[in-house]
Amino acid sequence: MRPKITLKQIAKELDVSISTVSKALRDSPEIGEDTKEKIKAFAKFYNYKPNNIALSLKNRKTKTIGIIIPEIVHHFFTTVISGVEKVANELGYNVLVCLSDNSFDKEVLNMEMLANGSTDGFIMSLAKETMQKGDYHHLVEAINQGMPLVLFDRVIDEITCDKVIIDDVNGAKKAVQHLIDIGCKKIALISTVDYVSVGKLRTKGYKTALKDNFFNVDESLILKIEEMDESEAEIERFLKDKDIDGVFAVNEHFAISAIKAIQENGKKVPDDVSVIGFTDGELSKRFIPSLTTVSQHGTRMGEEAARMLIEKLENTPAEDEKYKTIIVETGLVTRNSTKS
Amino acid sequence: MRPKITLKQIAKELDVSISTVSKALRDSPEIGEDTKEKIKAFAKFYNYKPNNIALSLKNRKTKTIGIIIPEIVHHFFTTVISGVEKVANELGYNVLVCLSDNSFDKEVLNMEMLANGSTDGFIMSLAKETMQKGDYHHLVEAINQGMPLVLFDRVIDEITCDKVIIDDVNGAKKAVQHLIDIGCKKIALISTVDYVSVGKLRTKGYKTALKDNFFNVDESLILKIEEMDESEAEIERFLKDKDIDGVFAVNEHFAISAIKAIQENGKKVPDDVSVIGFTDGELSKRFIPSLTTVSQHGTRMGEEAARMLIEKLENTPAEDEKYKTIIVETGLVTRNSTKS
DNA sequence: CAAAGGCACGAAATCGTTTTCGTGTTGAAA
DNA sequence: TTTCAACACGAAAACGATTTCGTGCCTTTG
Incomplete structure (x- = not known):
């Protein structure tokens, strides 16, 4: 040795x-x-x-960026990490990954661990529990300590910092518009509860699209799911004998559960009912029928976030006053779960 | 501020x-x-x-462990990370994630970056290119520098260190045995090229199971895939008009491609052909028909790896002489892609 | 021949902690 | 009154690197 x-x-x-x-x-x-x-x-x-540690101490910068996400076994977040990693590595940075498990306490703990010199800045997507509580003191703390922060996907208006989001409203609108374009008349929405920002925004896009086309919004066609674990059963119950010809779901899982439910009801996808999901993951591509989805470009989001963070890190704090919000546009990937 | x-x-x-x-x-x-x-x-x-950095410098330990994996957008690796993270966090460690993109050079670079004080030890699964080249000098270097190393999944015999693997041979054997038990007579194997250790081992399990049941091994029923990108087309070509009643694939994607190919051939899964995959991911659960798979327990592997590494880190290097190989047993999850 | 300037190198501070080894003050015992 | 613990605290080294500011010596020039 x-x-x-x-x-x-x-x-x-x-x-x-x-x-x-x-x-x-x-x-x-x-x-x-x-x-x-x-x-x-x-x-x-x-x-x-x-020795990196000695250098870090001397230079007062670690050349590593921390990324805190709610859960890693979620394809979207994985792609984001991949994007962050790519850009970070190119620019000589390391990536420290922490999982909050959607728990507020774990999120705070993680931030505290990393904030004491382990990282130069944060890229994060908030835990569900955090958004529910509305307690953002840990974020404020970090910013006050001079640590740049970039929020992505699950962001909040209350915190002023750089952000990377997708245009949820517009993405949802596009999807619903597509359903309408192919002739759907009664379109159901399967969403999450409103305190998850994306759920709220996509719901808004859904409603806007309907109104734009002079459809009226039927609240009985809207399902808001609280518990991921019971989503499948809930969706089945919700769609049971419902007279619809289109479904817009705010993620892959909901979309697939919807397809299953529809098929169990004796109807066909896409012949009787067209289904569109959100987040273009492995599942959407491989499922049969393959899913038409609003694609989220996680890798791009990660890349943008990393670039923004590193720019903040390497520039003098003089011009630190202005924060940007980058909107990564969504795309509609047409596959076999919708009529053509 | x-x-x-x-x-x-x-x-x-x-x-x-x-x-x-x-x-x-x-x-x-x-x-x-x-x-x-x-x-x-x-x-x-x-x-x-x-300040963590100052502590790290003083104590000569960083309390972070580096994990290097070939790619993160692969559900199995994600679950492993999740397991590592869990145990590491519980024991007060951070996790630095690096991606090798299956490239030998990136793997070496990553290790060098992390080895200069950024981490106390490594958990890694080797890049495909590394296994192909058979160049392991970077691993040897790390070990020589006194950095503990735990290999998982894609391991090699040439390096003496702690390892966490699944019993690939046995898992494959179980799967094929199951196919035989439900009455399959002509079972195809869809595997990867042999220098990927898992491909080799699972192939071995496949052959063993056949021999144990006095079937003879028909090499024309074995497909070895080199390029992930063209796997779908290759599988389709391979299965075209092939007279089989069972397929064992070494991962989810191959299994699903196989199902598609079979269906396009006008046969039914599982009525005409039963299919079993390896790695129990999201895809297997959600696909229709849902896949019978050999489950790999990635989280458990990650947990075991982290525990082993940290134990090495916290114990005196006196008793460092013996290395363990933990074999995480596989399970067979029966779903709808096999007859019952 | 003396002053000046340039070259090649070293001492020491610094980053933020921990830890060992003093050291000055106090109180009590002799 | 002297001596010696005990107590409470400080100085300094150490971790590994960078950087500023000297400094000794040689060469050149007036």
Whole structure:
């Protein structure tokens, strides 16, 4: 076992001072050519690499960014991480991933862990519980401490910071408009409870699209799901014998549960009922029938978020005054769950 | 903006020495009760938290573990991360996630980045390219530097370290045995190329099960896929007009492609052909017909890996001599893609 | 021949902690 | 009154690196 070598050891071995070694390795003109040569050769031979921790302490920056998400076993978040990772790595940053499990307490704990020097900034999507409680003191704290923060997907207006979102309203509108365009008359909405911002916004898009086309909004065609775990049964109950010809669901799972329910009711997708989901994941592509979805471009969101955060990190805090909100546009991917 | 407060600042403010503050906060008996009170109150008020970086430098341990995986948009790896995160957090560790994108160079780069003080140890699954090249110098380096390493899933015999694997051979055997038990006579195998260890092992399990039941191994029923991207077309070509009544695929995607191909051939799953996949992901659960799979328990693997790594980290390197390989057993989840 | 300037290097501070080893003050015992 | 614990606290080194500011020596020039 050969532990890592330090400047001090090189200095002692070569009988020069630590400063000389440091300068030689950074190619300072202060050091004579031959001494440089000698030191560099020695360092290379022993595979010297500066210790990141020491550098972090000295420079007061860690070159790592923390990302806190509600859950990782959710394809959308995974793609976001992938995007963050890509950009971060290109720019010499590491990524610390933390999971809040949708719990407020875990979210706060995670932030506190990371805020004490472990990261230079945060990229996060809020836990469901956090949005429900409306307690954002941990975010405020972080910002006050001078840590840049970029929120994505599940964001809130109360906090002023950089944000990356998709145009939920518009995405939903597009989807519903598409349903209308292909001839649907009675379109159901399967959404989440309103305190999850995306649920609220997509519901708004749904209603707007209906109104734009002079349909009236029938509240009995709207289902708001609280418990993910019971969504399947709830959706089945909701669609039982319902007279509809179109469904817009705010995520893949709801869409698939809807298809199942519809098929169990003896109807066909897409012949009798067209279904559109949100979030273009593996499931949508592979399911039979494959799902027409509003695609969310998670990777792009991650990339944008990382770019914004790093820009804040590398620029002087002088011009830190203005915050941006990037809206990543959605796309409609047409597949086999809708009539053509 | 109120930046983080340090010991030094507390010391100056309260007109005591840094050492006194440090000791007071750690409740040392050396410090008088009243001074302690005063310091603690002050620290609490200003929400003092020791700087992790400084601690890391001092203690020569970062309390973070690095996990390097080939790709994150793969449900199995996601569940592993989730397991690692859980255990790590419980034990006060952070998790640094890096993606190798199945590239050897990126894997090496990532390791070098993290090895210079950023992490105390590694949990990783090797990139496809790495296994293909057979170049493991970066792993050897890390181990030589005294960094514990736990390999999971895609492991190799050449490196001596802790490992977490599933019993691929046995899992495959179980699956094929199940196919045989329900009456299949001609069972196809859809696998990956042999240098991916899991492909090799599952192939072995497949053959063993056949032999155990006195079937003979028909190489024309075995497909080995090199390029993930073209897997769907390849599988379709392979199954075209093939006279089979069972398929064992080494992952979800292959299984689903197989089902599609079979259906396009005018046959029914599971009535005409039974299909079993490997890795129990979202897809398997939600697909119609839902997939009978060999479940891999990614979360458990992650938990075990994290536990092993942290144990190594916290114990004296004296008893470091023995390495364990934990085998997480697989389960067979019976669903609708197989006859009952 | 002396002063000045340049070259090549070293000492020390710094980042924020922890910890070891003093050291000054107080009280009590001799 | 002297001596010695005990007590409460401070100074300084250490972790590993960077950087500012010297400083000694050699060469050149007036």
